Amino acid sequence: MTDSVKHEAILSCKNVSFRYSSGPWILKNVSLDIQKGERLGLVGPSGYGKSTLSRLLAGYDAPTEGQILWKGGKLPQKGFCPVQMIYQHPEKALDPRWRLKRSVSEGWQPDEELLKKLNINSRLWFDRYPNELSGGELQRFCIARVLAPQTEFIIADEMSTMLDALTQAQIWNVLLDEVKRRDLGLLVITHNKSLAEKLCTRIVDLRDINNAADRP
Numbered sequence: 001m002t003d004s005v006k007h008e009a010i011l012s013c014k015n016v017s018f019r020y021s022s023g024p025w026i027l028k029n030v031s032l033d034i035q036k037g038e039r040l041g042l043v044g045p046s047g048y049g050k051s052t053l054s055r056l057l058a059g060y061d062a063p064t065e066g067q068i069l070w071k072g073g074k075l076p077q078k079g080f081c082p083v084q085m086i087y088q089h090p091e092k093a094l095d096p097r098w099r100l101k102r103s104v105s106e107g108w109q110p111d112e113e114l115l116k117k118l119n120i121n122s123r124l125w126f127d128r129y130p131n132e133l134s135g136g137e138l139q140r141f142c143i144a145r146v147l148a149p150q151t152e153f154i155i156a157d158e159m160s161t162m163l164d165a166l167t168q169a170q171i172w173n174v175l176l177d178e179v180k181r182r183d184l185g186l187l188v189i190t191h192n193k194s195l196a197e198k199l200c201t202r203i204v205d206l207r208d209i210n211n212a213a214d215r216p
C-alpha cells in the first residue's frame with residue numbers, strides 16, 4: 001500500500017463555507033481531513049459553528065460553498081448513512097411518535113451483550129415512546145442505535161453533557177471500546193478539553209480553521 005493510499009482521509013471538508021439562508025457566514029473556507037483510524041476532538045466556544053459543521057459532515061445540510069467528501073466521494077444519499085450522529089439532546093434523533101423498537105434501524109437489533117453494557121432494559125423500554133424514558137436512558141438507547149453494523153463513523157456532539165459523571169464514564173468506555181474494536185471513525189465535539197484529550201488522537205480548535213469574519 002502506498003503512503004498516499006494509506007493516509008487517504010475517510011471524511012473531509014474542502015474549503016467549506018456555510019450560512020443559514022441570508023444570515024451571517026457561520027463557517028468560511030473550512031478545510032479538515034479526518035484520517036482512517038483517527039479519533040478527532042473538535043473544540044471551540046459556544047456559537048462558533050461546531051454543531052453546524054457536524055451536520056454538514058453527516059450530510060444533514062449541504063455546504064453553501066465547498067465540498068464534504070466521504071472516502072473521496074459523496075455520502076450515500078439513500079439507505080443507511082455510514083456516518084451517524086449522537087446529539088446532546090437524544091430526543092432530536094428520534095421520532096416522538098415511534099415506540100423505541102421502531103426507531104432501531106430496520107433489520108437490526110442491538111445484541112444482548114451491547115444492551116447489557118449500556119444497561120438497557122429492552123424488554124421494558126422498547127415498547128415505550130421517547131418521552132417515557134429519562135434523558136440518560138434515552139441517550140444510552142441512542143448510543144446502542146448508532147452502533148448498527150453498517151455504521152463506519154460516529155459524530156458525538158456534546159453527547160454526555162446531560163449525564164452524571166459515573167454514567168458519562170461508563171458510556172464513553174462502551175463507545176470507545178466499540179470504536180476501537182470495529183475500527184470506526186470518531187469525531188467528538190465537546191467543551192470538555194480533558195475529556196477530548198482522554199478520548200482523541202488529535203484535537204482541533206474550530207477557531208484555528210474557521211475564517212468566518214462575522215461569526216458571532
Ligand SMILES: Nc1ncnc2c1ncn2[C@@H]1O[C@H](COP(=O)(O)OP(=O)(O)OP(=O)(O)O)[C@@H](O)[C@H]1O
Nearest residue numbers: 020023026044045046047048049050051052053216
Ligand atoms: N437553524 C439555524 N438557523 C439560523 N441560525 C442558526 C441555526 N442553527 C444555528 N444557528 C446559528 O449558527 C451559529 C453556530 O451555531 P452552532 O450550533 O453550530 O454552534 P456550536 O459551536 O455548536 O455552539 P454550542 O457549543 O453552544 O453548541 C450560532 O450563531 C447559531 O445561532
Ligand SMILES: [Mg+2]
Nearest residue numbers: 050051052157
Ligand atoms: Mg453545538
